[in-house]
Amino acid sequence: xxxxxxxxxxxxxxxxxxxxxxxxxxxxxxxxxxxxxxxxxxxxxxxxxxxxxxxxxxxxxxxxxxxxxxxxxxxxxxxxxxxxxxxxxxxxxxxxxxxxxxxxxxxxxxxxxxxxxxxxxxxxxxxxxxxxxxxxxxxxxxxxxxxxxxxxxxxxxxxxxxxxxxxxxxxxxx
Numbered sequence: 001x002x003x004x005x006x007x008x009x010x011x012x013x014x015x016x017x018x019x020x021x022x023x024x025x026x027x028x029x030x031x032x033x034x035x036x037x038x039x040x041x042x043x044x045x046x047x048x049x050x051x052x053x054x055x056x057x058x059x060x061x062x063x064x065x066x067x068x069x070x071x072x073x074x075x076x077x078x079x080x081x082x083x084x085x086x087x088x089x090x091x092x093x094x095x096x097x098x099x100x101x102x103x104x105x106x107x108x109x110x111x112x113x114x115x116x117x118x119x120x121x122x123x124x125x126x127x128x129x130x131x132x133x134x135x136x137x138x139x140x141x142x143x144x145x146x147x148x149x150x151x152x153x154x155x156x157x158x159x160x161x162x163x164x165x166x167x168x169x170x171x172x173x174x
Contacts, residue, residue: 068115
């Protein structure tokens with residue numbers, strides 16, 4: 001009788017070679033100054049324990065009026081709303097298109113009531129970041145690109161968040 005290891009802790013593409021590489025990095029860790037500026041393409045970054053923490057810090061520093069809502073696509077991990085709700089903001093749920101990414105048309109309709117919008121690339125599907133940015137600039141809306149499933153759109157946004165949980169394309173495998 002044979003058995004197969006099944007785990008929700010590892011990505012389906014995680015190999016034994018990846019495990020050895022990771023173990024060597026952990027046990028040979030001697031770098032005192034964590035400098036990821038080469039990887040991120042900027043020295044202007046902050047490492048946090050979770051994307052929720054990063055979202056909270058962004059909100060604490062951009063000072064958006066509580067009269068404005070936080071725009072979040074309807075198809076996203078529900079915990080994204082947590083830092084905003086904890087701070088007393090209301091959420092404006094934005095429809096998504098057939099690929100699950102933010103609908104430009106619905107965002108444009110609701111933009112007048114929004115002070116900050118989250119733009120994720122759901123499951124690696126490219127979000128219409130450039131179109132969202134154009135509307136956001138016109139309406140003075142802060143744009144946070146969530147790059148958890150796709151590193152970047154190549155469009156300059158106000159903030160970018162990269163997270164590396166076990167379910168992400170580039171995973172820290174917990």
